[in-house]
Amino acid sequence: MDGRAIGVFDSGVGGLTVLHECLVTMPHEDFVYLGDNERLPYGPRPLGEIRRFALEVGSYLAAHDVKLVVVACNSATAAALPDLQRALDVPVVGVLQPEAHAAARATRNRRVGLLATEATVASGRYEALVWSVDAGVEVHAVPCPRLVPLIEADDPFSAETVEAVREAAAPLKAAGVDTVILGCTHYPLIRPIFQRVFGRDVTLVFSADETAREVADALARKGIENDPAREGRYRFLTTGDPDAFRASGSRFLQLPIAGVERVAVAELAGAAA
Numbered sequence: 505m506d507g508r509a510i511g512v513f514d515s516g517v518g519g520l521t522v523l524h525e526c527l528v529t530m531p532h533e534d535f536v537y538l539g540d541n542e543r544l545p546y547g548p549r550p551l552g553e554i555r556r557f558a559l560e561v562g563s564y565l566a567a568h569d570v571k572l573v574v575v576a577c578n579s580a581t582a583a584a585l586p587d588l589q590r591a592l593d594v595p596v597v598g599v600l601q602p603e604a605h606a607a608a609r610a611t612r613n614r615r616v617g618l619l620a621t622e623a624t625v626a627s628g629r630y631e632a633l634v635w636s637v638d639a640g641v642e643v644h645a646v647p648c649p650r651l652v653p654l655i656e657a658d659d660p661f662s663a664e665t666v667e668a669v670r671e672a673a674a675p676l677k678a679a680g681v682d683t684v685i686l687g688c689t690h691y692p693l694i695r696p697i698f699q700r701v702f703g704r705d706v707t708l709v710f711s712a713d714e715t716a717r718e719v720a721d722a723l724a725r726k727g728i729e730n731d732p733a734r735e736g737r738y739r740f741l742t743t744g745d746p747d748a749f750r751a752s753g754s755r756f757l758q759l760p761i762a763g764v765e766r767v768a769v770a771e772l773a774g775a776a777a
């Protein structure tokens with residue numbers, strides 16, 4: 505039995521898609537979620553800078569006594585998963601692998617689309633993971649720099665968001681993909697828009713539920729689960745504006761968020777020093 509919380513982080517509210525599945529799978533665990541909103545978006549930044557941010561946030565959570573860290577951000581996973589696993593004393597679970605493997609298994613015509621941030625696309629990680637299952641699958645990757653800022657904006661379901669999704673989808677439709685990886689944890693927050701744009705014949709893949717299962721397995725393997733009879737608690741931290749985080753977080757998560765605590769970026773940098 506281990507009463508410590510599980511740490512979950514993202515550049516913003518996108519990782520709440522992963523937190524939601526974790527709450528469904530492990531309702532007896534405590535969670536602390538950190539959104540690095542002050543430095544959002546991560547996607548347009550060089551991989552080295554995202555790696556530094558991820559190490560700062562991961563180290564901050566580890567220093568605050570979490571028992572496992574979930575990197576609920578594809579860009580941070582692409583840039584830093586092995587570095588985080590080496591640097592931290594607690595297990596670290598990322599988000600790319602389950603999606604890549606699910607897409608390789610799901611495609612019937614062996615043409616897979618990837619929608620993700622510039623950093624995730626530039627990392628080439630999805631191709632490597634898809635090809636580790638089936639090297640004959642074509643992967644068509646489209647970087648989507650407009651989407652994360654639009655999803656974090658006041659009206660995430662605006663006409664501009666729909667237009668940005670259409671723009672991202674166009675080359676994938678032209679390539680005839682039958683499976684599309686939503687390779688950014690923000691994208692499932694607007695999943696109905698993607699599904700309408702692609703239609704029913706295209707399978708959308710995202711892996712928050714598998715990530716949650718992987719977290720539960722890791723806790724079981726290490727014998728660090730909490731008491732299954734209890735009800736878990738959650739805490740939210742942001743480097744950005746707590747009121748803005750509370751408003752969009754509770755809307756997307758459909759969960760009352762009573763208070764959001766502010767963490768200064770300097771505190772994160774201090775944790776990794």
Ligand code: DGL
Nearest residue numbers: 518545546547578579689
């Ligand atoms: N949710 C993050 C991801 O999965 C968004 C990155 C960003 O801030 O651009 O990549």
